[in-house]
Amino acid sequence: MASALAAATLGAAPARAEDSRFVGIGTGSLTGTYYPVGSLIASVLSSPPGARPCGDAGGCGVPNLILVAETSKGSVANVEAISAGRIATGFGQSDVAYGAFSGTGVFAGREPMASLRALASLYVESVHLVVTAISGIKRVGDLRGRRVSLDVEGSGTLIDALAVLEAFGLAPSDLTAVHVPQDRAIDLMTGGALDALFIVAGYPAATVTELTRTIGAQLVPIFGEPVGRLLASHRFLTLDDIPGETYPGVDSGTPTVGVAALWLTAADFDEGLAYQITSALFDPLILKKLADGHPKGGSIALAHALRGVAVPLHPGAARFYRERGLAE
16 A cells, blocks of 8 residues: 555556556645545546446546545645646645646745646535534634634645625634634534634535534524625635534524635646546546435536636647537
């Protein structure tokens, strides 16, 4: 496995069989949504040498391809790793991808990552504001003076958490802001050292499931007039809703905002392989496997494949979408 991971960080590379191709997918933490969805995609799209031949019905992945899902700090870290050539592909929030590509937002003052390209839009990630049952926090404004995890530098969650706070008239200095990975945030909240945490992830997120199940944590709605300002100033965010009963003990729907999760790569990624990966991703039998494997897998659909795409399409992916009449 160690050799596979090493090869994956370089993109397509020789493996045990001469014609094997290893490709890494930068995801996120083990307790988020990127990693389980990335692992699922890797399992259904991989078809290593010696795998059972694919029948006429399809759904067998890409011949001789071995995808490897890798943990990371999240969206920002992934776009940086792709642009630097440290990994072949990765997941990233649409707003993060656009900022990296254009040198704006959190990337202002940095050289634009102009080689960033998109393979597909996968699903919508929801901004979760999770609070302890005893915190008394009912609104975003109640976070003032409280202990709040905003996630780590390099995460898309941090970017969106700061945007939400700003829209509601708060700055990190108004809180006791904590910057820790999600697994550490779970420990801190469980131990009574955190009042609230932000996580941007497709629901159900493992972090939120664990906290609602074990300590009765609740979700705080993100709604009202400030959300209008937020959407006006952050065009890649959209209105969203986390359905009731998604999490244990959270019976009612929670209004919030969301952002598209993109599968990204670099402009120099092999065009033929990009075409094969995109084609396989939207094969009907592959889509069924994705839907069966994870709740957010069921959100991956050709009809939404270009939703929120904020950077140019990779030429191989663009060729597939043109054939399907979705791109010019």
